[in-house]
Structure formats: C-alpha cells, structure tokens
Amino acid sequence: MSLYPHLGLIDIGANIGTYTMFIAAMNRLVVAIECFPPNYMRIAKAVQIENLKNKVILIGNAVYSSTGQYIKLSQNSINIGGQSISGTTFNLTKSADDIHMVRTIRLDDILPKIQHENFVLCDENWY
Incomplete structure (x- = not known):
C-alpha cells in the first residue's frame, strides 16, 4: 500500500476489521463489508x-x-471467520433475534453507497 498512496481497500468479509482498521489508519478509504452483526458492531466501535x-x-x-x-x-x-453459508436463500423477513439470518447485496449495489458519502473513487492523475 505504501507504493500506491492513492489506493484504498474493499474488505469483503471484513470479520473483525483487522485489514479495515490497518488501512484506514494509513489515511486510506476503506469499504468494509461484514454481514455478521457481532463482527459488524466490533468494527463500528473500533472506527468510532x-x-x-x-x-x-x-x-x-x-x-x-x-x-x-x-x-x-x-x-x-x-x-x-467462524461462519459459513448454508447455501439456501429465503424470501422471508428477518426475525429480529436471529443474528445468523443476513440480508444480501450485490457488488453493484455498493457504488451508490460510496457515491452518497461523496468519496472520490478514482483520481484521474493516479497513473
């Protein structure tokens, strides 16, 4: 990462945020994707x-x-990471107390979230 100061990280399956926190501490943008609620909350607390x-x-x-x-x-x-996917998807609503039922998103759905936050995705002068 030190060779390319313009790069950030998309951390898919961020777990407890080890890579997320390391790269963010280098003053880089990180998109951290973590579906397991206890891990998500650990990352959110560490970021805070x-x-x-x-x-x-x-x-x-x-x-x-x-x-x-x-x-x-x-x-x-x-x-x-401590979890695996059972391989079955459901068109159901999530039970509030079931932390093992997680909602899906496609990679295409991430771009609007990044743009909404006004992050620069690509610097035209990086190459």
Whole structure:
C-alpha cells in the first residue's frame, strides 16, 4: 500500500476489521463489508474509538448474486471467520433475534453507497 498512496481497500468479509482498521489508519478509504452483526458492531466501535469514520464505509450485508435475499449463516470451526453459508436463500423477513439470518447485496449495489458519502473513487492523475 505504501507504493500506491492513492489506493484504498474493499474488505469483503471484513470479520473483525483487522485489514479495515490497518488501512484506514494509513489515511486510506476503506469499504468494509461484514454481514455478521457481532463482527459488524466490533468494527463500528473500533472506527468510532479511533475516529476513522471519515475513512470507513461499513456495510452490513452479505455479498451475493442477488439483492434482498436472506442467507442463513452457520458456525464453521474450519472457517477462520467462524461462519459459513448454508447455501439456501429465503424470501422471508428477518426475525429480529436471529443474528445468523443476513440480508444480501450485490457488488453493484455498493457504488451508490460510496457515491452518497461523496468519496472520490478514482483520481484521474493516479497513473
């Protein structure tokens, strides 16, 4: 990252935000996508504590092939992130107490969120 000071990071499956926080601390833009609510809240708290909210866009969805579906996460001891996808999508509404049911988003849906925050996506003079 030090060779390319204009680059940021899209951290898909940010888990507890290790890469997100490291890159944001380098004064870079980070789009962190983490669908598991306890991990999302850890990242949000760390961003707040370190005063990096102007460097991090935090999105609480699972990246999937379609938007607005629900995917059931299950614990997986082999997966370092601690969860895996059951492979089934649902057209249901989420139960408020089920942290393992997560809503999906497509990568295409992220661009409007970034533009809404007025972040510069590409500097024409970077190359």
